Amino acid sequence: MKKVGEGAEAKIYEIEIFGNKAILKRREEKKYRAKELDRKLRKERTKAEARTMARLSSSLKVPKIIAAGQYSIIMERLEGRLLKDADITSAQIAEAGKMLGKMHEMNIAHGDFTPANLMSCKNGLYVIDFGLSEMTNSFEERALDILLMKRSIPAALYPSFEKSYSESFNGHLTVLGRLKEIEKRGRYQIRTLG
Ligand SMILES: Nc1ncnc2c1ncn2[C@@H]1O[C@H](COP(=O)(O)OP(=O)(O)O)[C@@H](O)[C@H]1O
Ligand SMILES: [Mg+2]
CATH class of the missing domain: 3.30.200.20 (Phosphorylase Kinase; domain 1)
Structure with missing residues (x-):
């Protein structure tokens, strides 16, 4: 082993x-x-x-x-490379946004959605590491998923993440509103750091 x-x-x-x-x-x-x-x-x-x-x-x-x-x-076993170990392309980050949107549409928050938990494989991007995931309707938890990713990628990539997220989740306006609020609050706790 x-x-x-x-x-x-x-x-x-x-x-x-x-x-x-x-x-x-x-x-x-x-x-x-x-x-x-x-x-x-x-x-x-x-x-x-x-x-x-x-x-x-x-x-x-x-x-x-x-x-x-x-x-x-x-x-x-996946054969691939973690996104955190590669130069992330805007197509990949758009795919990541779409995946998070789908999860949120299904009332699932990931809890640790970063390039360290996304794997780029031959047939596309995979999400891994769901130990901190939750079934939830919470807009706060969803906004925290976005915030963690936003803070983990180059600023130039974020708009395409947000765009594809918004296209795949109907509740995106509420989540993005909450995200703004959290950022304004200035102090926030992310589950993975707590
Ligand atoms: N299904 C898998 N296929 C290939 N490698 C994996 C798989 N799951 C995890 N890994 C590798 O193990 C590492 C840690 O796994 P992860 O589920 O993220 O656990 P942790 O909670 O410790 O971060 C990943 O970064 C990845 O390199
Ligand atoms: Mg991990």
């Missing part, structure tokens, strides 16, 4: 299932957290991730789930 990545939250291993490559994402114990809280968070995030991936599987490019346990998910 080869370890291929370690994010803030989980360890990622490359495994083989009947000769096909797959990815095992496992949320390991975090010693600095109280044991009970740690178990609860790891379970909640694994469940949220598996659920959201299953919900999106027919509408959006996400890795296919092969199996899920309390702390682990086995999923399709």
Whole structure:
């Protein structure tokens, strides 16, 4: 079993299932957290991730789930490159905007929507890392998804992100209004930083 990545939250291993490559994402114990809280968070995030991936599987490019346990998910291995490691093109950022719009249309907020969680593959862009995702109607949560991306990409790319987002989500005016408010407030908390 080869370890291929370690994010803030989980360890990622490359495994083989009947000769096909797959990815095992496992949320390991975090010693600095109280044991009970740690178990609860790891379970909640694994469940949220598996659920959201299953919900999106027919509408959006996400890795296919092969199996899920309390702390682990086995999923399709993508061959590609993270957007954060490439020069992002405006076509890619437009695609990212469209995908976020679709998610929001389905009442799903991603929670960590950045170029580190988008993978450019041969057949297009994939979204990964749904551990902080939520089923929600909240315009605040949706606006925070946009804000995080806005702060993670060059300013010149943002307009095309916003445009394609708006084209794919009917509630875009309310979200963009909320985004302005949050930016004006000046102080905001993003879930991933909290
Ligand atoms: N399905 C996948 N196929 C290929 N690589 C993956 C896949 N899922 C995750 N990875 C790799 O593992 C890294 C961490 O995975 P991610 O789900 O983003 O976890 P974390 O919550 O730790 O950020 C990603 O940046 C990516 O490089
Ligand atoms: Mg990640």
